[in-house]
Amino acid sequence: MPIHDWTRVDAGIFHAFHHRWISAISDTLNEGLLLPDHYALAEQIAGGSGPDVLTLQRPTNGAARVADPPGGVAVAVAPPKVRYHLRAESDVYAAKAVAIRHASNHRVVAVVEIVSPGNKNSRHGVNSLVSKAAALLRAGIHLLLIDLFPVGPRDPQGIHKLIWDEFINNEFALPTDKPLSVMAYIGGPCPEVFLEPLAVGLSLPEMPVFLDPDVYVPLPLQATYDLTWQALPSFWRDVVQSPPKP
Numbered sequence: 001m002p003i004h005d006w007t008r009v010d011a012g013i014f015h016a017f018h019h020r021w022i023s024a025i026s027d028t029l030n031e032g033l034l035l036p037d038h039y040a041l042a043e044q045i046a047g048g049s050g051p052d053v054l055t056l057q058r059p060t061n062g063a064a065r066v067a068d069p070p071g072g073v074a075v076a077v078a079p080p081k082v083r084y085h086l087r088a089e090s091d092v093y094a095a096k097a098v099a100i101r102h103a104s105n106h107r108v109v110a111v112v113e114i115v116s117p118g119n120k121n122s123r124h125g126v127n128s129l130v131s132k133a134a135a136l137l138r139a140g141i142h143l144l145l146i147d148l149f150p151v152g153p154r155d156p157q158g159i160h161k162l163i164w165d166e167f168i169n170n171e172f173a174l175p176t177d178k179p180l181s182v183m184a185y186i187g188g189p190c191p192e193v194f195l196e197p198l199a200v201g202l203s204l205p206e207m208p209v210f211l212d213p214d215v216y217v218p219l220p221l222q223a224t225y226d227l228t229w230q231a232l233p234s235f236w237r238d239v240v241q242s243p244p245k246p
Contacts, residue, residue: 001226003180004240005200006148011117013236018114020231024224025112029209033217035072038109072215073208080184080208080216082196108141110209112219115147115159126154126162134166137187142210144219148198150179159183160195167191182221184208 006014022042029040119129136143157173160183164170178197184207186192196205208216
């Protein structure tokens with residue numbers, strides 16, 4: 001099922017879709033996609049922010065990490081297949097950041113976030129999203145951000161441009177024919193991003209969820225989107241798929 005035009009319904013309908021989608025993503029990560037010492041939880045709180053899906057790592061009790069853990073993909077061997085791969089210069093503020101940790105003392109390594117209308121309908125919403133993303137990256141936490149809403153007056157060049165402005169001066173802009181995007185960030189002093197521009201009618205790509213700067217697991221976004229779409233009431237599926245008004 002291709003990406004739909006979610007501007008045809010109000011924020012409450014997308015919220016219902018959003019809620020089920022994050023559960024589908026969490027389930028997919030936990031059903032053998034993640035490494036054995038990692039797990040995902042939905043709607044958990046980390047460092048005062050409310051990310052959609054957290055990927056956590058169990059304590060290792062001092063045991064060394066396996067050099068080549070099963071299931072993960074090495075970036076050097078199979079780089080994510082996206083249109084843009086960018087790397088920022090060293091961020092002088094990274095050393096001053098407060099590390100975000102889960103209340104259970106399990107280390108947070110990654111966050112999956114789905115942009116909602118509320119993130120874009122006010123300057124405060126945009127600023128809060130950008131500030132949270134930058135704080136996660138400075139804390140060394142990796143981030144997968146999914147934005148299925150077109151650019152607008154508060155993010156005319158896309159959300160990534162605003163996030164990247166927190167680290168470097170940049171002139172990045174999404175292609176005019178692809179105003180949606182998915183962005184996989186590597187957190188740390190020199191953050192990196194793997195970004196794929198998208199548009200209504202296209203399929204969602206497989207995107208990396210980074211567990212460390214060198215290893216990721218590929219998340220099948222389209223499969224999780226399809227599962228969620230089938231659970232949406234048929235009335236609202238018809239509304240979302242209806243032809244645009246002349």
